[in-house]
Amino acid sequence: MKKELLYTISAMPYRQPIPVYGWRFGGPQRMLAVMGAIRGDEYQQMYIAARLIHRLEKLEASGALSEEAGILVVPCAAQSSMNVSRRFWPLDNTDINRMFPGYEDGETTQRLAHRVFHALQGYHWGIHLTSLYLPGDFVPHIRVMKTGWQKEDEGLDFGLPYLIIRSPRPYDTVTLNYNWQVWETHAFSLYTKENSDIDPFSAEMAVDSILRFLACHELLQAELPPGQDTISFEESRMATFYSTQAGILFPQKYPGDKVAAGEVVARILDPCTTEVREEIRSSVSGEVFFLRSARLLPEHTIVCRIIPG
Amino acid sequence: MLQEVVSAQLPVGEKLAIQKNRIAGANPEARRIAVVTGTHGDELEGQYVAWKLARLLEKKRDRLHGTVDIYPALNPLGISTIYRGLPGFDLDMNRIFPGSSTETMYEYIAQGIVQDIAGADLCIDIHASNIFLREIPQIRINEKNAQELLPLAHFLNMDFVWVHGAATVLESTLAYSLNDIGTPTLVVEMGVGMRITESYGNQLIYGIFAAMNHLGMLDEPYIPVAPPIVSTDGHVGFVNAAESGIFLPRVSHVERVEKGQTIGIISNPFTGEISEKLLSPISGMVFTLREYPLVNEGSLIARVLGGAAS
Ligand SMILES: [Zn+2]
Numbered sequence: 001m002k003k004e005l006l007y008t009i010s011a012m013p014y015r016q017p018i019p020v021y022g023w024r025f026g027g028p029q030r031m032l033a034v035m036g037a038i039r040g041d042e043y044q045q046m047y048i049a050a051r052l053i054h055r056l057e058k059l060e061a062s063g064a065l066s067e068e069a070g071i072l073v074v075p076c077a078a079q080s081s082m083n084v085s086r087r088f089w090p091l092d093n094t095d096i097n098r099m100f101p102g103y104e105d106g107e108t109t110q111r112l113a114h115r116v117f118h119a120l121q122g123y124h125w126g127i128h129l130t131s132l133y134l135p136g137d138f139v140p141h142i143r144v145m146k147t148g149w150q151k152e153d154e155g156l157d158f159g160l161p162y163l164i165i166r167s168p169r170p171y172d173t174v175t176l177n178y179n180w181q182v183w184e185t186h187a188f189s190l191y192t193k194e195n196s197d198i199d200p201f202s203a204e205m206a207v208d209s210i211l212r213f214l215a216c217h218e219l220l221q222a223e224l225p226p227g228q229d230t231i232s233f234e235e236s237r238m239a240t241f242y243s244t245q246a247g248i249l250f251p252q253k254y255p256g257d258k259v260a261a262g263e264v265v266a267r268i269l270d271p272c273t274t275e276v277r278e279e280i281r282s283s284v285s286g287e288v289f290f291l292r293s294a295r296l297l298p299e300h301t302i303v304c305r306i307i308p309g
Numbered sequence: 310m311l312q313e314v315v316s317a318q319l320p321v322g323e324k325l326a327i328q329k330n331r332i333a334g335a336n337p338e339a340r341r342i343a344v345v346t347g348t349h350g351d352e353l354e355g356q357y358v359a360w361k362l363a364r365l366l367e368k369k370r371d372r373l374h375g376t377v378d379i380y381p382a383l384n385p386l387g388i389s390t391i392y393r394g395l396p397g398f399d400l401d402m403n404r405i406f407p408g409s410s411t412e413t414m415y416e417y418i419a420q421g422i423v424q425d426i427a428g429a430d431l432c433i434d435i436h437a438s439n440i441f442l443r444e445i446p447q448i449r450i451n452e453k454n455a456q457e458l459l460p461l462a463h464f465l466n467m468d469f470v471w472v473h474g475a476a477t478v479l480e481s482t483l484a485y486s487l488n489d490i491g492t493p494t495l496v497v498e499m500g501v502g503m504r505i506t507e508s509y510g511n512q513l514i515y516g517i518f519a520a521m522n523h524l525g526m527l528d529e530p531y532i533p534v535a536p537p538i539v540s541t542d543g544h545v546g547f548v549n550a551a552e553s554g555i556f557l558p559r560v561s562h563v564e565r566v567e568k569g570q571t572i573g574i575i576s577n578p579f580t581g582e583i584s585e586k587l588l589s590p591i592s593g594m595v596f597t598l599r600e601y602p603l604v605n606e607g608s609l610i611a612r613v614l615g616g617a618a619s
Contacts, residue, residue, distance in 0.1 A: 010553070011607060012553050012606075087399070091605050105549065110607065170404075170478055171404055171481060240411060242411070246318035248320070272322070296321065298319050300413070300414045301412075
C-alpha cells in the first residue's frame, strides 16, 4: 500500500490547502481505479472507499493480490464542500460531477474535474461510488451507461443483486462515468442504500462486490462471501409509481422488499390531519428497487421504482 | 389577463403555479410571442422588462395584433428564496427541459411550460448572467440554430450576438427544447444577478417592439435598430483568475482595452500584496466583467471581444 498525494486544492481564499490522496495497491499498472466522494454529502461513498482501502491493505500484506493488480482508491475529492456541509462547490454551487472531462484553464470546478480525471485516467476499469440527484434509497447495484462503448457483461462480475443499464440523458455526458468510457476505461457506477448517512451493511456489501470483481478477473485470491446471480435490467423498463397528491410520505415497503400486484407501497398523508390522501399501490409483482427518502413530497413526483418479476 | 400555465401541489397547503400575463390585441390567434424570464431565481433583470412591457403594451393595445404572453417567473420558488436553482432539487431548472410527466414535480412543471409556449412565433428567454459576472446586452445562439435565429436576433436591439458551440449538455435548456420543436427562441443575457439595470431593460423592450413590428404585430412605423456585433465576426478572449483572493477591477465594463492591459488585480487583504495582475489576452471590448469580489482559483474575471469591437 502506498498513500500518494494526487493534488492539492488551494482554490479558496482564507481556507488552508486541501490535499487529495489516493491509495495504491499492487503494481504500477493501471488496472482499476475506484472513486469515492466527489460531492460534499457523499459520506457513504467515502466510507465504502475507506473500507475498501482497509480491506485491500490486509489482503495485499497477506500476498493475495496478483502481480497484475494495480489499484488506485480515492476516498474523497470533496473536502472543500464536505467540511462546510454543502453538496456542491461552496462559492457557485456547481457540481464537479457535471464538469468532466474537465478543463485545465477553465472555471474552478472545471479545473477540479480536470485534476480528478487526470488522476483517474488510463485505467482498464473504473468504479465510481456515486449518488443520485433525487434523494432516495436503492437496492445495491451496478449501473452501466449505454454509450456504445459499455462492457455491460462485466457488470455481472460484482455479484450484486442488479445490473442496471441506463440510456444517457444530456447531463450524463459530463459525468465521470461517461467520460471514463469515452477514454476507453470500462466504467461502472456503484449505488448503495444511503447517501448523506452511513449504512455499514450495504457498504460492506459494496466492498465485497469490488473484491469479488477483482477475484473474478484473477487479480485477487481471497475467500469472499458468494455473490448473487445478478439480474440485468434496463432502467426504462422498471415500473415507476408517482404521487398524485402532496403531503407526508409514509413508506409501507422498502428497497429489497417483495410486493404483490395491488399491494400498498406507500401512503401520502395530509400533513395537518394525517388523513390518508393517497395509497400508492404497485400494479406489478416484483421487488422494490428505489424508494424516495424525502418525508415531504409534492405531487407528480417519483415515489418508488419496482422491478417486475 | 393572468392565466395559469401549469401547477402542482406542494407538500403542506400551497400550490406551485406558473402564471402568465396574456395581452391580446386584434386577431389574437394570428401571431403570438412569449417573453419569459425567472428560470434562475437570482436573476432579476427580466422582472423590469416584464413589468415595463406589460405597461407599455396596455397603452398600445389598439395597435396590437395577435397575442403577447409574458411569463415573469418560471421558477417562483427560486425567486422567492433568492436561490438560483430549484429549492429542494439538485438540478438547474435550465437542465431539465423539455421536462417529463414521469419523473419529478419540477420536470412536470417544465413540461407544462414547454407545451404552453410551443407554437409561438417567437420566444424571448431573458437571463441576467449570475451574481458573479456583469454582461452587456446580448443574445446567445446555439450554432445548430444559427441560420434561423440570427435574422430574428438582429431585431432585438442587443449589442452583441454570441453564437456558441453545440454542447450536448445544453440540450436540456428551455431554448434548445423550444427551438428543437420549431418554436424560435432567443436567449437574452444582460446585466448581473440580483440587480436591475433599467437602461438594458429599456433597450430590450425597444427591440421586442421592433421584432413585433417585423412580425406584423404592431401597427406603428418601423424604427430601425442598430445591428449587433456577432461573435463570429471577431473572437472572444477569456480571463480567469490563477489565484484566489479579492478582485478589484482596473477597467470599466464595456471599456475598450489593449492586449496586455491590466483588467484588474487579485488583492490579498492579509498581506497588502497583489497576488495577481490580470491582463487582457487580446485587444477588444470588455463585454463580461467580474462583479462579485471574492474569487476562487479559476473564477472567470472577464471576457474580451476582439476584432469587430474596434
Ligand atoms: Zn439564467
